[in-house]
Amino acid sequence: MHQRKDKTQPAMESRLDEMIDYLEKKPKSFPGLIHADSQSKPRRSFAPRIPERETSLRNLTLKQSIRLTPAMSKLFSRMWKGKRMYNKPVYPTVEHASDGLFAELKQLAQSMGAVDMKFIRDIPQKQIFKEKSIPYRHALIFTVEMDNEPIQTAPSFDCFLEVNKGYGNLAAISNALSKHLRELGYSAYPSTALGGQMDYVALAEMAGLGAIGYHGLLLTPQAGARVRISTIFTNIDNFPVETDNPHLWVRDFCQYCRKCVRSCPASAILPEPQSNEHGDATCIDYTKCVPYFSANFGCAKCIQVCPFSTAGYEKIHKGFLKKKKNQTKVQETAQKS
Numbered sequence: 001m002h003q004r005k006d007k008t009q010p011a012m013e014s015r016l017d018e019m020i021d022y023l024e025k026k027p028k029s030f031p032g033l034i035h036a037d038s039q040s041k042p043r044r045s046f047a048p049r050i051p052e053r054e055t056s057l058r059n060l061t062l063k064q065s066i067r068l069t070p071a072m073s074k075l076f077s078r079m080w081k082g083k084r085m086y087n088k089p090v091y092p093t094v095e096h097a098s099d100g101l102f103a104e105l106k107q108l109a110q111s112m113g114a115v116d117m118k119f120i121r122d123i124p125q126k127q128i129f130k131e132k133s134i135p136y137r138h139a140l141i142f143t144v145e146m147d148n149e150p151i152q153t154a155p156s157f158d159c160f161l162e163v164n165k166g167y168g169n170l171a172a173i174s175n176a177l178s179k180h181l182r183e184l185g186y187s188a189y190p191s192t193a194l195g196g197q198m199d200y201v202a203l204a205e206m207a208g209l210g211a212i213g214y215h216g217l218l219l220t221p222q223a224g225a226r227v228r229i230s231t232i233f234t235n236i237d238n239f240p241v242e243t244d245n246p247h248l249w250v251r252d253f254c255q256y257c258r259k260c261v262r263s264c265p266a267s268a269i270l271p272e273p274q275s276n277e278h279g280d281a282t283c284i285d286y287t288k289c290v291p292y293f294s295a296n297f298g299c300a301k302c303i304q305v306c307p308f309s310t311a312g313y314e315k316i317h318k319g320f321l322k323k324k325k326n327q328t329k330v331q332e333t334a335q336k337s
């Protein structure tokens with residue numbers, strides 16, 4: 001019998017929240033979990049804040065559904081595989097990484113499409129999202145690139161597909177590296193590619209993979225904002241750690257630029273940072289971003305227009321240094337006269 005759709009059924013994106021929560025749930029007996037602390041923020045929900053009938057995922061053409069289904073199946077089967085790696089705790093037989101292991105892992109990740117990888121030791125508990133937990137305080141953190149061509153069509157179905165592909169690549173790399181580390185006697189668990197137990201952007205900046213731009217996304221030297229981020233938790237604590245982040249100059253560049261503010265179709269990027277409900281400074285008004293995002297294939301206009309995504313990091317850096325130098329000269333001349 002044909003069943004009428006239950007109008008009280010939550011939107012697809014709300015069900016996505018539930019599914020990710022399920023994928024991130026650890027067995028009760030899991031040893032040594034590190035939990036979020038009292039200052040931790042909740043992860044932002046995928047719930048669309050608009051009627052489900054207005055969301056892009058509810059209005060796909062047949063052709064789009066046919067293209068999206070295998071990509072989504074691939075992503076979720078990889079995330080499911082990652083969850084299964086938590087079924088049994090791993091008891092490592094080796095504690096310290098041998099010389100060359102980090103380079104070996106980075107090479108493996110890059111052979112599967114990762115752009116860059118760093119190590120982060122002692123993840124601050126407040127970076128773990130509220131009610132989430134992680135198996136170790138240490139993690140490999142890496143980025144994958146999203147191709148510029150589809151990103152330049154944002155907001156569009158092709159761009160959405162590219163973002164989805166990025167998440168799928170993250171999951172495949174996390175699973176492969178975790179498996180490899182386990183085979184060598186270490187302990188390792190993949191984090192969740194989509195969603196995630198921690199603030200990946202903040203951790204990526206801490207690890208030195210890039211710097212956070214005004215739009216709140218990671219800006220990287222290799223692909224600007226066209227990246228997705230994930231991690232692999234491990235018992236290893238002696239991989240090399242970056243003590244200095246050479247990319248923080250981009251914050252000054254953002255002061256001049258503000259292209260994302262002018263280009264956001266929902267006017268969701270604030271001209272000046274404001275304090276949010278958690279007392280943190282934010283540049284995004286999510287009450288405006290989320291409805292537009294849900295109705296327009298995940299939007300990504302802020303990724304598309306960011307000069308770091310197109311012009312290239314080195315070119316922007318050179319221009320920025322030149323501008324700074326000229327400004328200093330002008331100031332010195334003014335002081336002398």
Ligand code: SF4
Nearest residue numbers: 213214254257258260
């Ligand atoms: S568009 Fe400009 S202001 Fe916005 S994040 Fe990119 S560089 Fe910064």
Ligand code: SF4
Nearest residue numbers: 264289299300301302
């Ligand atoms: S995703 Fe779109 S709506 Fe949201 S902040 Fe970026 S440009 Fe604005």
